[in-house]
Amino acid sequence: MSFSAYRAHWSAVLVIGAFTGVLSGCASPAGDDGEGDSSAEEKPVVLTTFTVLQDMAAEVAGDRVDVRSLTPAGAEIHEYQPTPGNLRDAADADLVMENGLGLEAWFAQFVEQSGADSVTVTEGIDTLPVTRLPGHPDADSAEDLPVNPHAWMSPSHAVSYVENIEQALADLSPDDAEYFEENAQDYITEITSIRDAARAELETAGSDVHLVSCEGAFSYLAEDLGVGEHYLWP
Known part of the structure; x- marks a missing residue:
């Protein structure tokens, strides 16, 4: 491997690590009572379908909303089987946030059964299709292919997530709208600075x-950074 190829490889690795760090936190999933504090009971409760959304929502919500994840870290989100406890948590929550784009195959039935209010945080995002494995026939057009749901992998699309989350929280708690806006702008600045630094590094x-990855979950990131993408399965 040449030095330039080696540097390019680690540039991609570093941006994935850095951006994943921005989207990762240590909040507990719903149902984990922990010690907590009594004031949390007075805050609006927002549930997310998985921990990445929880981390993003918590950055915007700050200390004004209790944000929890329905699923634990590392859970298989696509075919997750909600528990009775999940249904109770959703019924008691003020709002449930989903990724959408077909990521949570179980979500529509879950919302119907729990009666929870919900919002999709990928509204307005230009999607990419899930392409097929090499050697397999592709559909005639992108419209015939399923949507790739991993849009949060792109820093630019992550900004749209944050903006949608901010709006949802402002609708939920209008008195805190200015606070949410300030948090969202700080978070967006952090995300875009990582994106811009990665683009500058990759230009060199x-x-x-x-x-290159095992799963084709990084298509949005590859497009955002202007690099090629290869994977073992879609």
């Missing part, structure tokens, strides 16, 4: 830069 690596 030349034009032939590729992101």
Whole structure:
């Protein structure tokens, strides 16, 4: 491997690590009572379908909303089987946030059974299709292919997530709208600074830069950074 290829490889690795760090936190999933504090009971409760959304929502919500994840870290989100406890938590919550784009195959039935109010945080995002494995026939057009739901992997799309989360929280608690806006803008600044630094670093690596992964979950990131993408399965 040449030095330029080596540098390009680690540039991609570093941006994934840095951006994942921005989207990761240590909040507990719903149902984990922990010690907590009594004031949390007085705050609006917002549930998210998985921990990445929990982390993003918590950055915007600050100390004004109790944000929890329905699923634990590392859970298989696509085919998750909600528990009776999840249904109770959703019924008691003020709002449930989902990714949408087909990520949570179980969500529509879950909302119907729990009666929870919900919002989709990917509204307005230009989606990419899930392409097929090499050697398999593709559909005639992108419209015939399923949507890739992993839009949060792109820093630019993550900004849209944050903006949608901010609006949902402002609708839920209008008195805190200015507070949510300030938190959202700080978070957006952090996300875009990581994106811009990654783009600048990758420009020094030349034009032939590729992101290789097991699953095709990084298509939005590859597009955002202008690099090629290869994976073992879609």
